[in-house]
Amino acid sequence: MNSSNPRLIEMHLQHGESLVARSEGGSSAECEPHPHLPHLYTVDASKLTPGKPFRYVVRRADGSEKTERFFAHSLEQGGPVDVWEGIRAIDNTFYATELKEHFERRGFATVRRVLSEELVSTLRAVVNPLITDVWDADRAAYRDKINLEKVLLHVPYLLQALAEKLGPLLGRILGSEVFLEYEQVMVVRAGSSYATRRHRDVDGGKAGFSEASRRHKGSVHLWIPLVDIDATRACMYVEPFDAPEQTLDMTMRAGDALFLHNYVWHGSRANSSGVDRLSWLLNFAPAPSHDESNPSADLNLPLLRGGVPTELGPDVCSRLVREKPTYLNLFDAFFTYDPSRLRMVHPDNRRRE
Ligand SMILES: O=C(O)CCC(=O)C(=O)O
Known part of the structure; x- marks a missing residue:
C-alpha cells in the first residue's frame, strides 16, 4: 500500500x-x-x-x-488518539498461561509495551494539566505524592479497549468474573524523598489489619508507568515469593505493565530524578469487595462477565465518575486529591469529616 x-x-x-x-x-x-x-x-x-x-x-x-x-477520538486535551490501536492484545493462550504461572510463583509478572508510546503521551497530556493545577497553586496538603482518581476513565473507550485487549490475560489470572475495584494515576513529585513504604496490597502492610481487611483477598494490581522508570525515578521494588531475601528493582519503560499479587511485599523508592513519576494503577478483583465500612469507595465495576468484556463505553464510565465519590480508602501511605475541595484528603480525614 x-x-x-x-x-x-x-x-x-x-x-x-x-x-x-x-x-x-x-x-x-x-x-x-x-x-x-x-x-x-x-x-x-x-x-x-x-x-x-x-x-x-x-x-x-x-x-x-x-x-x-x-x-x-479527538480529546479535549488534544488528540486524536486511537485507544484500540494503542493497547497491545494479550490473547495468546500459551503466553497468558506462562504469565499466570510466573505471577503465582513469584508474585508479579511484567508485560512489555502494553501501551503504545502514542497512547502513553496522550494519557500524560490528560493528567499533566491536573498535576499543574494541584501543585502549582500550592493546594496540596501533602506535597510529594498525589493520587488522581478516575481521571483516565474520562478517556473514551480506554477501559473498554483495556478490558478487551487484556481480557484473556485477566481471565486467566483472575477467572471469568473480573471487577475493577479502583483506578487512579499516582504522581510522585520530581526530586522528592517520598518513598512508598514496603507493604502488601491486601492489607497495606498493617499487620493488625491483614485478614481483617475487607478488600478482596484475590485482587490483583496492574501498575503501568507513564514515564520511563529507572532506579532514580520512584522505582517500584518487589520481594519475590520464591526468593524473599531478594529485592528486585522494577526498572520499566513507559507503557510496560506490572501485575502485582495481593500478597507480595513491595514498595517504591524516592524520586531523585528531575521528572515527576506518573503511573496508572488499576485494581482488579474476582468479585465485588462489599466493604460495608466504605460502600461507595470501591468501583465494583464488572469488566469481564463469564469471560466476556462488558459494555464500558463513555456512558458507563461517566455514570461511574458521577456516582462514585473521589475518596479512596487505601492505606495511610496515601493521600488523595479531592477535586471538589481542591485539596488533598487523607483516608483518616475522610473518616473524621
Ligand atoms: O506507585 C507507587 O509508588 C507505589 C504503588 C504501590 O505500591 C501500590 O499501588 O501498591
Whole structure:
C-alpha cells in the first residue's frame, strides 16, 4: 500500500464483509487486508479528514453497515488518539498461561509495551494539566505524592479497549468474573524523598489489619508507568515469593505493565530524578469487595462477565465518575486529591469529616 499514514486495525470480518474508515462529517477510506497477517487491516489515514475523529465501519454482505465502537477520538486535551490501536492484545493462550504461572510463583509478572508510546503521551497530556493545577497553586496538603482518581476513565473507550485487549490475560489470572475495584494515576513529585513504604496490597502492610481487611483477598494490581522508570525515578521494588531475601528493582519503560499479587511485599523508592513519576494503577478483583465500612469507595465495576468484556463505553464510565465519590480508602501511605475541595484528603480525614 502506498500510504503516507498507514494504520492497522484488527477486525474479525465474516465472509462478504468489508471494512471502511470514515471521518466525522465525510471522507472515507477503504481498509485493505494485511498481506500476511490474518484479521489485520491497513488503512491510509491520510485519506481521512485531518483533525477529525474517525470510526471503523463494517459493511455487511447485504450492504448494511455496522459502526464499530473503536475509532480515533479527538480529546479535549488534544488528540486524536486511537485507544484500540494503542493497547497491545494479550490473547495468546500459551503466553497468558506462562504469565499466570510466573505471577503465582513469584508474585508479579511484567508485560512489555502494553501501551503504545502514542497512547502513553496522550494519557500524560490528560493528567499533566491536573498535576499543574494541584501543585502549582500550592493546594496540596501533602506535597510529594498525589493520587488522581478516575481521571483516565474520562478517556473514551480506554477501559473498554483495556478490558478487551487484556481480557484473556485477566481471565486467566483472575477467572471469568473480573471487577475493577479502583483506578487512579499516582504522581510522585520530581526530586522528592517520598518513598512508598514496603507493604502488601491486601492489607497495606498493617499487620493488625491483614485478614481483617475487607478488600478482596484475590485482587490483583496492574501498575503501568507513564514515564520511563529507572532506579532514580520512584522505582517500584518487589520481594519475590520464591526468593524473599531478594529485592528486585522494577526498572520499566513507559507503557510496560506490572501485575502485582495481593500478597507480595513491595514498595517504591524516592524520586531523585528531575521528572515527576506518573503511573496508572488499576485494581482488579474476582468479585465485588462489599466493604460495608466504605460502600461507595470501591468501583465494583464488572469488566469481564463469564469471560466476556462488558459494555464500558463513555456512558458507563461517566455514570461511574458521577456516582462514585473521589475518596479512596487505601492505606495511610496515601493521600488523595479531592477535586471538589481542591485539596488533598487523607483516608483518616475522610473518616473524621
Ligand atoms: O506507585 C507507587 O509508588 C507505589 C504503588 C504501590 O505500591 C501500590 O499501588 O501498591
